[in-house]
Amino acid sequence: MQQPAVDFGLGLRTEHYEEIAANPGKVSWFEALSENYMVPGGSPLYWLDRLRRDYPMALHGVSLSIGSIDPLDGRYLDELKALIDRVQPMWVSDHLCFTGLRGLNMHDLLPLPYTEEALDHVAERVKRVQDHIGRRLVLENVSSYVTYAASELSEWEFMAELARRADCEILLDVNNVYVSAFNHEFDPRAFLCAMPRERVRQFHLAGHLNKGTHIIDTHDHPIIDDVWDLYAEAVRLFPGVPTMIERDANIPPYGELLAELDTARRIAAQATRQAA
Numbered sequence: 001m002q003q004p005a006v007d008f009g010l011g012l013r014t015e016h017y018e019e020i021a022a023n024p025g026k027v028s029w030f031e032a033l034s035e036n037y038m039v040p041g042g043s044p045l046y047w048l049d050r051l052r053r054d055y056p057m058a059l060h061g062v063s064l065s066i067g068s069i070d071p072l073d074g075r076y077l078d079e080l081k082a083l084i085d086r087v088q089p090m091w092v093s094d095h096l097c098f099t100g101l102r103g104l105n106m107h108d109l110l111p112l113p114y115t116e117e118a119l120d121h122v123a124e125r126v127k128r129v130q131d132h133i134g135r136r137l138v139l140e141n142v143s144s145y146v147t148y149a150a151s152e153l154s155e156w157e158f159m160a161e162l163a164r165r166a167d168c169e170i171l172l173d174v175n176n177v178y179v180s181a182f183n184h185e186f187d188p189r190a191f192l193c194a195m196p197r198e199r200v201r202q203f204h205l206a207g208h209l210n211k212g213t214h215i216i217d218t219h220d221h222p223i224i225d226d227v228w229d230l231y232a233e234a235v236r237l238f239p240g241v242p243t244m245i246e247r248d249a250n251i252p253p254y255g256e257l258l259a260e261l262d263t264a265r266r267i268a269a270q271a272t273r274q275a276a
Helices: 014-022 042-052 074-087 116-133 155-166 174-184 188-194 225-237 254-275
Strands: 008-011 029-033 057-060 092-095 098-101 104-110 137-140 169-173 200-205 243-245
Touching (some): 042 074, 057 074, 116 155, 137 155, 200 225
Parallel strands (some): 008 029, 029 057, 137 169
């Protein structure tokens, strides 16, 4: 049976605006960091509007803090909704985490305790966000370095059940699965296999820093072979899911990212043939 085609995108970064505009057609779509464009006017919005004319866009946020016990930020949600109306993105994503507590922003993506109480809490908040923005939210698994003694579920059980209860979707970050599996000594394939197939909307790929005893999710290195292997497994399980490469620091020339994206295309094509 012929499988759906997989399409491939990159993170939209300021260093590449002009080269993207001058070399259309090299990628299928771009993912824009929501907070970079939630301000009126200026160069970022100019380039977003300019490139949106030629490319489909996804919006990806880092500040929703969906797992926090602080109230949802109404101003943030209003600004996000305005950006959604402006861009008309394919989907809108953020992270399954919290970023602070009692008004203090930790400027990090902090993992949740995987309990039934937390599940009920987050599911209710996801529903409220979805009602506000008028579309499903796509939530990404984060890299983590600590676990909670109170956790009653695995991360993958929590995420799969949240998608069901809140009727949201999943951004499956393959690198984050690998990083957390290394740090917490679980089988990354168990995570992949637990994801509900109909809920996986997008893949992320990225690099990291291996410190020997633990891995730090830095997004500033090329993708390693073990993550490519795990990506191939993800494509076999979820054929046709769009793939995007993230690079957040040590931004290389645009051509290097295009070459890395070609590797993703090759691996995905082979894995899709194997799954047929």
